[in-house]
Amino acid sequence: MNKNVAEIIDALAAHQDHASIEVLEELGTNSPDNEVREYTSRALVRKNIHDSLKIVIINQGKGINDLSPSVAMSTINEILALKDKSEVIKILDDTINMHSDEAVKENARSVKSLLALS
Amino acid sequence: MPNINKIGFNPGQKIANPFKTSRKSSNPFEFSNFEGNTLPFADVFEGFENKTVNNSKLKMITSSVAGSMTKLRSSITEPIVNFVNRVRNGISNAWDYAKNTNISDLAGMKVLNDVMQTDIADIGKGLTSSLSGMGKGISEKMSFLNTDVSEIGKGLSTKWNELISxxxxxxxxxxxxxxxxxxMWEAEIAASAKEAA
Incomplete structure (x- = not known):
C-alpha cells in the first residue's frame, strides 16, 4: 500500500467530521486493494461511532463481511480491541435482529459470540 | 798487547759456518726463511702481545705472512700500472678532442648562439604573445566556470523548490x-492506475 494513502486514511480517521466517514467508505472500502480495504476498515472501527461501525458491520462485502478473510479477521480483531464496546454490541444486536441478509446476520452473531468470550 | 792478542787470529778457535744450515729441527719452513733471524711477531704487529704462543710457531706465521704480502704487492702492482696508463690515455684523448674540436660544433652551442643572436625585442614579443595567450585561456576557463556555477545554482534552486513543494x-x-x-487520495488512485496501465 502506498505510504501517502496510509497517511490520508490516518488523517481521515482522526477527523471528527462526518464527511471523513463518507470518503473512507467511498474510496477505502470500495478499493480493489485488499490492504487499503483492511486499513480503512480498521480506521472506521477505531472511530467507534455509530456511522463508522455501521459501515463495517451491516454492509455486505465490507468490514466483517468482506470476501477477503484477512480483511474480515483484521476488522474483527480491531472490534475486539476496542475499550468501549457498547456501540458495537448495539449495532450487532440490531443487525442480528433486523438485517435481511442471513449471511450478514450470521457474521454479526459470530462476532458477538467472540465479544462475549473475550 | 794482551788486548791485541785477544782480537787477533786464533788458530784454535772454532768459527761457525754461516752458510751451514741446521737440520735438527722438524720445522718445514726452516730452510726457506732467514735461518731464525726473522723479526718476532710482536715487533711486526703493534699491540700484539706474545703470551702463550710457542716461539717457533710465531716464526712460522711471521714468515708466511711476509711471503703473502710480497705476493700481494706483486699482484696489485700490475693493474695499478694499467689503470694509470688508461687514465693518462683518457686525459690525453680529452685534451686532443678539446684541442681539435671547434666550439661551435659542441652540443647545445647552436641553440645558445641562436638565442644570443636574437634581438631582445623579439624575445619580449614572443613572451608577450605567450602570456596573452595564457591569459586568454584562463579567462575562457573562468567564464566557463562562471556559467557552470550559475547553471548549478539554477539547478539547485529548482531542486530546492521542488523539495519544498x-x-x-x-x-x-x-x-x-x-x-x-x-x-489527494483520488490523485493517488489515478497515479497507481496509470502505473498499472
Whole structure:
C-alpha cells in the first residue's frame, strides 16, 4: 500500500467530521486493494461511532463481511480491541435482529459470540 | 798487547759456518726463511702481545705472512700500472678532442648562439604573445566556470523548490481538510492506475 494513502486514511480517521466517514467508505472500502480495504476498515472501527461501525458491520462485502478473510479477521480483531464496546454490541444486536441478509446476520452473531468470550 | 792478542787470529778457535744450515729441527719452513733471524711477531704487529704462543710457531706465521704480502704487492702492482696508463690515455684523448674540436660544433652551442643572436625585442614579443595567450585561456576557463556555477545554482534552486513543494504537498495530517484529503487520495488512485496501465 502506498505510504501517502496510509497517511490520508490516518488523517481521515482522526477527523471528527462526518464527511471523513463518507470518503473512507467511498474510496477505502470500495478499493480493489485488499490492504487499503483492511486499513480503512480498521480506521472506521477505531472511530467507534455509530456511522463508522455501521459501515463495517451491516454492509455486505465490507468490514466483517468482506470476501477477503484477512480483511474480515483484521476488522474483527480491531472490534475486539476496542475499550468501549457498547456501540458495537448495539449495532450487532440490531443487525442480528433486523438485517435481511442471513449471511450478514450470521457474521454479526459470530462476532458477538467472540465479544462475549473475550 | 794482551788486548791485541785477544782480537787477533786464533788458530784454535772454532768459527761457525754461516752458510751451514741446521737440520735438527722438524720445522718445514726452516730452510726457506732467514735461518731464525726473522723479526718476532710482536715487533711486526703493534699491540700484539706474545703470551702463550710457542716461539717457533710465531716464526712460522711471521714468515708466511711476509711471503703473502710480497705476493700481494706483486699482484696489485700490475693493474695499478694499467689503470694509470688508461687514465693518462683518457686525459690525453680529452685534451686532443678539446684541442681539435671547434666550439661551435659542441652540443647545445647552436641553440645558445641562436638565442644570443636574437634581438631582445623579439624575445619580449614572443613572451608577450605567450602570456596573452595564457591569459586568454584562463579567462575562457573562468567564464566557463562562471556559467557552470550559475547553471548549478539554477539547478539547485529548482531542486530546492521542488523539495519544498513536495514537503508542502506531503503535509498530510488531521488539520488537512477532508476535501483536500479526498482529492489527494483520488490523485493517488489515478497515479497507481496509470502505473498499472
Amino acid at each position: 513536495k514537503i508542502h504537498t506531503n503535509k498530510i495530517n488531521k488539520d488537512t481538510s477532508v476535501n483536500e484529503l479526498k482529492a
